[in-house]
Amino acid sequence: MDEILTARAEILKAIAQPTRLKIIELLRDGERCVCEIFPAIAEEQSNTSRHLNIMQNNGILARRKEGTKILYSVKHPEALEIADLASAILKKEISGKSNLLQAV
């Protein structure tokens, strides 16, 4: 069905952006508050907040309150697997191209 394709695409889109990937990589080590995340990734607080929101809305991140802080974490291990598979494809592609280079 078409709605399912759109929903699946939305989930992937929520990961498929450099700043968001960076956040996901940071959150591999466990949950972090916004105040830790935005300095770690060197982005504005407002921009970071928006990206966190996008990922939370699409089921990539979980959000939890602790005292005055909001803690975000990766919700499903599948999100990390997707991030890893992107690396795997990239590696294959680069090694394919370097083979080409060697053949020149």
Place this chain on the structure above:
Amino acid sequence: MDEILTARAEILKAIAQPTRLKIIELLRDGERCVCEIFPAIAEEQSNTSRHLNIMQNNGILARRKEGTKILYSVKHPEALEIADLASAILKKEISGKSNLLQAV
């Protein structure tokens, strides 16, 4: 590094779009020419061609000439795994929400 994050994001973006996901699902069964793909997914030939190009440029699809036709196929099994993981996350999210509904 920042360039690697961008490259990984580009790969994921090449998958994270409904029309392109539809094409990927179609190509699970093996390679197809453009002339088979665009009627199967009910998109214009020109639009289909552009999406195929995007995916080929980002290492998602392989392109091969056979006679007068161009055959496209999924280049790395990882691309299919990514598509599957998006479904897995979607399922979890939906079942999470339906649990909520039941609890009301």
Place this chain on the structure above:
DNA sequence: CTTCTGTATGAGCATATAGTCATATAGTTA
């Protein structure tokens, strides 16, 4: 009550994206 800290959001801007229609190109076939 005021101030401070942590987080979210409105408004605006520049660029990217997906789609359409028309046309270009390359290789067949008549």
Place this chain on the structure above:
DNA sequence: TAACTATATGACTATATGCTCATACAGAAG
């Protein structure tokens, strides 16, 4: 050579995206 088939591309439009600056808001601390 002319017409046809398969694919790609230019030009355009509408919408989405990512970012910034400024501001809002909620809770804690003074």
